[in-house]
Amino acid sequence: MNTALQTIFTKHKGMEGALLPILHDIQHALGYVPEEAVPLIAKELNLSRAEVHGVITYYHHFRQTPPGKHVVRVCCAEACQANGSEALAAHAAKRLRNADVTLEPVYCLGLCSIGPNIQIDETELHAHVTPKKFDALMKDLGEKA
């Protein structure tokens, strides 16, 4: 972890308002922001540990525990609600109960004409997701029912 952190710190030396970019890079490298990283970040940016902790916990995006093998996010905002996202979210929760997948709601992916939508890991998007299509996508991910 320390080497990864040092590389990230070096990259952001002298950057104004560097805390969020540093946290993003740490989460990108490790999958989450470990508690042990907090004092190191605080020292690097001359902040208190409380300030760093406060920022990590304020933003929905940052996680403090490792995620599953995949992260699946179901859009639960109004435009997807209008097309049945609530039923999809309930189905997904049931389907992934025992899977090594982190299931999260997301409030808008900006694909509001073609919902319900889901996002798998960072960049994979799927539109018009029915429960049946969801199951097929999870099967492709290698997640057994």
Next chain:
Amino acid sequence: MSITLYVPGDAAALALGADEVAAAIAAEAGKSGVKVNVVRNGSRGLFWLEPLVEVATPHGRVAYGPVDVADVPKLFAANFLHGGKHALCLGDIEKHPYLAKQQRVSLRRVGVINPRSLEDYLWQGGGKGLARARQLSSAAVVQEITDSGLRGRGGAAFPTGIKWKTVLDTRAAQKYIVCNADEGDSGTFSDRMLMEGDPYCLIEGMAIAGLAVGANKGYIYVRSEYPHAIAALNVALESAGDWLGDFSIEVRKAAGAYVCGEETALLESLEGKRGIVRSKPPLPAISGLFGQPTVINNVITFASVPDILAQGAAFYNSLGVGRSRGTLPFQLAGNLKFGGLVEVPFGTTLRELLYDYGGGSRSGRPLRAVQVGGPLGAYLPASQFDTVLDYEAFAAIGAVLGHGGIVAFDDKVDMAKQARYAMQFCANESCGKCTPCRIGSTRGIEVIDRIRGGDTAQIPLLRSLCDTMTYGSMCAMGSMTPYPVLSALNHFAEDFE
């Protein structure tokens, strides 16, 4: 000679399988020994036709859509690389009524150009605004924006020229240009489409703002939910070279806090802090990012600027109605048959958008409620569908246009549940600084739950709570959550009984 094809790289097209279609086209071309150049353009915004593939022929671009991977071999067999006939052939997409009726200004290049090519952007008329701004004084650039009547497109509709003049008139060694690309409202995607489909337009608008107020540093704060937009902006900035002169722009990734779309919370976040709303005054124009004078505008506001400079303020001001000048890219979302992007001058009606463009509900059931302006916007019943789309007409009926997002619901919607969701969203996303928003939203959920449980005597309490939130909150998060709640209660009272 190779044949040029356009397969959108827009996130919505990707969600509908555009990458797979692009790969299938490349593979099929390889098999038949034809050289093709596949350009990943933005989306034209007709999402029911995505993935929409266009082929450049000597007679112009010929569109096919929606294209599935399984259609690709059949399209090759139908000689589509030379505009051949096929059931999916749409001809010149710009003649499609959905596009032909629009008047695209800010998004006119989206879907047309290669978003990765500055050369293409300049060839399609980009860059003229910046070139003209370089020949004018700062005050003259600001005057041009003031005369155009442009108002902030993020939702608050504050006159852009006044904001810029305040920054110009404030003396400081360092000033900043900040783009608010934290497009968190459900039902909105015009910022995303522009960043992915025409990133240089936003960059040019920000560079012009820099000249107008004397700033050499810009930030674009983009939601973490938009990784494709972030990538498109970074590609564009890397290849901008010396086009921007001494103006530099950095893209910053947000971290999933809705309230960071509020300008002062956004500035806090850019500074590396919790996105807590600041009290105003001082205005960001006087003391903004790192305490310096800052222009902070939405993506579409900046994207409107190059054309205003290139074509003159009078051109832009000639569009629209009343005090709402120019165009607004409306986004048709939710339960509509033909969802997509419709950029038209202010003055058309909601009904035209919902039925003439949107084609009514996707489910085939009657439309019952339409939320305009995101999670903090009012729900409108069918009796209000003839409202003219301009800022003042919407304010007059207790609604907002916001960022132009329009989310349609059919008659299966439970409006008391939607009202509860509005309070729940506020409780989840409140920054916590002021009491009416932080506590009021949670009390709101409880009161609505009691009403839904049959205790209708609680309705006056809900109204009183909304009153406190409206007048006692620091920013739009708390003060506008009552819009969806009260509009649901006023127009759909039967759902609360």
